[in-house]
Amino acid sequence: MGCFMANFCRLLCFCFLFFSFVFGARELAVADDRQHAEEMNSLLPASKSFPNFTNEGSRSQLGQDQSKGRSVFSLPFEGPKLSLQKKPIGDDNYVVTVGFGTPKRDLTLMFDTGSSTTWIQCKPCMNCYDQEDPIFDPSQSSTFSNSSHPYTQNYHDKSYASGYFAYDTLTMATYEFKDFTFLCGHNNSGLFGAVAGVLGIGLSNDSLISQTSGNFLRLFCYCLPPTEASSGFLAFGITAALTCLPRIxxxxxxxxxxxxxxxxxxxxxxxxxxxxxxxxxxxxxxxxxxxxxxxxxxxxxxxxxxxxxxxxxxxxxxxxxxxxxxxxxxxxxxxxxxxxxxxxxxxxxxxxxxxxxxxxxxxxxxxxxxxxxxxxxxxxxxxxxxxxxxxxxxxxxxxxxxxxxxxxxxxx
The missing domain is CATH 2.40.70.10 (Acid Proteases)
Incomplete structure (x- = not known):
């Protein structure tokens, strides 16, 4: 009993110190988020519009947005730690596996901090490159819905993905996010290797980071493995801070x-x-x-x-x-x-x-x-x-x- 109480007290002390660190002196960069939210909201129906983050609203939203994601046996804001691999299918890039739809289909996506939009190749394909996983079929997911608003994601190397914004359940480890917004790509071309799409972790309101902000406090970290034989990770929330907290x-x-x-x-x-x-x-x-x-x-x-x-x-x-x-x-x-x-x-x-x-x-x-x-x-x-x-x-x-x-x- 004494050992249990000692460990419990240490946990309380840790939580107090950590949350003091996290919330002590934070300020949101709201200008870019608000501008992009307005652009995205002009494309999306009102029921699917992105929130406008403000200094006051962002923190009150933490509890509200938490309901969109479900975590099994996890501390508040803890966050998953996903395996990150260097694979030939990623064409010299790094890949991570997440789930889409209900029932969940695991898909291997390129991990990209240089873009914001998450997209996957979807049936029916007008022009899809060969991928290792089966192409996602929206008709097989009971939680899929389509916005019917077209969009093209262009990249610096002239690659692109073109299709329609859609909504479905995104699963990362034990976390599920209902109505996650992503691009269903029906016309895609470029240097993507054989991945099923791209996990965009940029700064805009349609990015993974913003859509999960109420769960993971807009904290994430990664370690890219140098070889195919080694394994890296992509972590979010408190897990990210504890794993990667730098000196400066x-x-x-x-x-x-x-x-x-x-x-x-x-x-x-x-x-x-x-x-x-x-x-x-x-x-x-x-x-x-x-x-x-x-x-x-x-x-x-x-x-x-x-x-x-x-x-x-x-x-x-x-x-x-x-x-x-x-x-x-x-x-x-x-x-x-x-x-x-x-x-x-x-x-x-x-x-x-x-x-x-x-x-x-x-x-x-x-x-x-x-x-x-x-x-x-x-x-x-x-x-x-x-x-x-x-x-x-x-x-x-x-x-x-x-x-x-x-x-x-x-x-x-």
Whole structure:
């Protein structure tokens, strides 16, 4: 009895400290949410419209929205922890399995922080690519309803999914969400591998994060496994905070293009012992850096990439050059060498003195021993890709507008 009481008291103390942390100094970024909600609500019937989140309404909504999701044997706001895998069907991306419909159909989706809309391929298909899971048949779900409002989700690489917004039950572990809004894609094309669709975890009101805000407090974290043999995770709510709580965080900033992506200020790059000299113009570009789990390698502005490539080439000068691979134009033949002893480390520096340390496996991408390429490319946007996020705990606190990095263990 004494042991039970001691454990109960510890639980009470933990809950008090945690909720003090969660609710102590939070402010909602309501402008983007309200604007997107208004755009979405113009498309949807009144009975299905998205809530407008406000500083006062958001917290009172926590109890109201809780009824939309059901959790078995869980603490309030606890949240699930889903397995995250690197699979060939994801086309160099990461996949997670969730359930749609009643009865539940498990579908494997690409995990994407760079977009907000969750979509799946649906019958009837006008133009559907081949996927590993059976294509979702709305007529087989007793809880499915269709809004009849068309929408097309476009991506940076020219991929797209086009169809109609629909509503059905979404299941994540023991959590069920009735009338979850998603895109039923009937005309889809692009670099999706063989997944059934995309789990969009961006910032807008139709995203998974906003639709589950009353359950998970707009907290989520993930760890991307470096290999197909290892397993990562995607966690929400208190589970996310306890799993990934970093020592220090960098601010999330508003998307300058209004697409509700996650932006941070990248303020510098160090490779080996060399810190790149970044001009004021380039510094302005780096201040709008996207964190994107759905982009493979990191993209940099032309002049920043040029200097990074130049410094990398100095480190690799004694090794034979290899052919370029795709967007990666700086490759070497390192057959017979231990990569950890010849490839320089790298540090990405963010606001608030937050550093993301990259080891050699995250600096380069190895297609073979004879073709090891610098895993960065030139682009018009600055994007931190998933190759550089591997085996790192990344925690997003949307309400407090911050993201933190800590060393993960999902690669072991």
């Amino acid at each position: 965080s960098t601010p999330l900033i508003s998307d300058p293009d209004g697409f509700n992506r996650y932006f941070v200020n990248l303020v510098g790059i160090t490779i080996g012992q060399r810190t790149l000299q970044i001009s004021s113009n380039d510094a302005a570009s780096l201040r709008n850096t996207i964190i994107d789990s759905g982009t493979h390698i990191t993209r940099l502005p032309a002049t920043v990439y040029s200097e990074l490539r130049s410094v990398f080439n100095e480190f690799m000068a004694k090794f034979p050059v290899a052919p370029r691979f795709g967007k990666m134009d700086t490759c070497y033949n390192l057959a017979g060498y231990d990569l950890s002893s010849v490839v320089p480390s790298m540090i990405l520096h963010f606001d608030n003195s937050v550093d993301l340390n990259l080891d050699h496996d995250s600096v380069v991408l190895s297609e073979s021993e004879s073709q090891v390429c610098l895993a960065f490319a030139e682009d018009t946007e600055t994007i931190i890709g998933n190759h550089q996020q591997r085996n790192v705990n990344v925690l997003y606190d949307i309400i407090d507008k911050k993201v933190g990095f800590s060393r993960g263990t999902c690669g072991s």
